[in-house]
Amino acid sequence: MLFLGESELPADAHTLAAGLTEGLTRWAKLPDPGKPVVQVDGGDHPDYQRVHIDLSGAKTDVGLSTQHPIGIGETQPGFRVSQFTVVSHPLIFHETEIFADFTASAVRFDFDRNSSNWPVAVLAGADEGNANCRIGLSDLETLLLRKMQPLVAGHGITIESSDLHLQSTGGRSLDAKLRLGLSKQVFLTIHGVVLVTARLEIDDELNAIVRSVGCEGEGAVGSTIAGFAAPYLKRVEGTVVPLSTLPLGEVQMRDVQVHCTDGLHIHGTFSG
Known part of the structure; x- marks a missing residue:
């Protein structure tokens, strides 16, 4: 899941980008307030061609993959993305560097609210994708x-x-x-x-x-x-x-490979 903005649920590309950005600030200090962290391109709500999140240089004391804002209501259709990516080159976690990439196609998100009535986006599924994580x-x-x-x-x-x-x-x-x-x-x-x-x-x-x-x-x-x-x-x-930059929700990891040459390297593919 991903936190969204505190106000109404996103209804277009602008409010989706703003909502995702505001949600990210709940757990990380973004590197440059003037530089867009979230880009939403192509299409009309609820179908978009591309959503790209760049967390490079963001600082946090918690890992995004451990942040699970649990929805308590009935989910409602959210948005769909042909190409969804999250990168961190690197994410600064407790003054250490974690490098991660998450890429998925045909991604589906549902909307819900957590126990504090905060809007969240639930990762409901994806046709296929891959995740790479590395820490020295x-x-x-x-x-x-x-x-x-x-x-x-x-x-x-x-x-x-x-x-x-x-x-x-x-x-x-x-x-x-x-x-x-x-x-x-x-x-x-x-x-x-x-x-x-x-x-x-x-x-x-x-x-x-x-x-x-x-x-x-x-x-x-x-x-x-x-x-x-x-x-x-x-x-x-x-x-x-926490090495991933995204709670993986309903997608199922497979073919996970772990290597330990000069650090910890993880590669996995998924579908869901």
């Missing part, structure tokens, strides 16, 4: 550390260094190994290395979800620090890294 290894590491730091900081543990490695396991998942240099103040400050292992699973919305978190220390000192840190580091379980 260092940026993915930054996002994981951003989650881990506050989990251990309140218990006197400091993350001093980190090194992330990914390995593809086939299908929609990959293994992650994050080697952490930690320090802990006991009677004196001790330093050690802890290895955090996890599986990153890619869901139908192209989110990377952290699963099966393990934690063990290297050597005697590392094992001691791991004993302190493991209960808190394991709370990263279930963390969602």
Whole structure:
């Protein structure tokens, strides 16, 4: 789903572009107020030739694919688009860069309202399309550390260094190994290395979800620090890294490919 403007439902190309733009500002800071983010071209409502959304340079602390404004009323016919695209080259997410492309043909949106009576556009289906998402290894590491730091900081543990490695396991998942240099103040400050292992699973919305978190220390000192840190580091379980720029709604992802050369790369095709 996509948020629309607060006022009436769109009834032409101008109000559709304005409504989609206003809806995007609910979750992201757009890069240039004077530059159109949404372009609606060709045709008359409810049929358009092209809708193009460019989120390049937009900043957000939440991922669009995790924003699901749930409709509570009866849906009504919205608009149809021959070619629908969303790009972010990149989207700035928590000061990291996520690159994504979403392209679909014969896309159908319905209109609804959420529990706050805010208009939303529901992605009802598409003939076919593809989605590509990419995040660099260092940026993915930054996002994981951003989650881990506050989990251990309140218990006197400091993350001093980190090194992330990914390995593809086939299908929609990959293994992650994050080697952490930690320090802990006991009677004196001790330093050690802890290895955090996890599986990153890619869901139908192209989110990377952290699963099966393990934690063990290297050597005697590392094992001691791991004993302190493991209960808190394991709370990263279930963390969602949103990589798509669009909630995929009713379209069904297929042929999802996951690669991990210098980062995390996801490609998928869909129909619905």
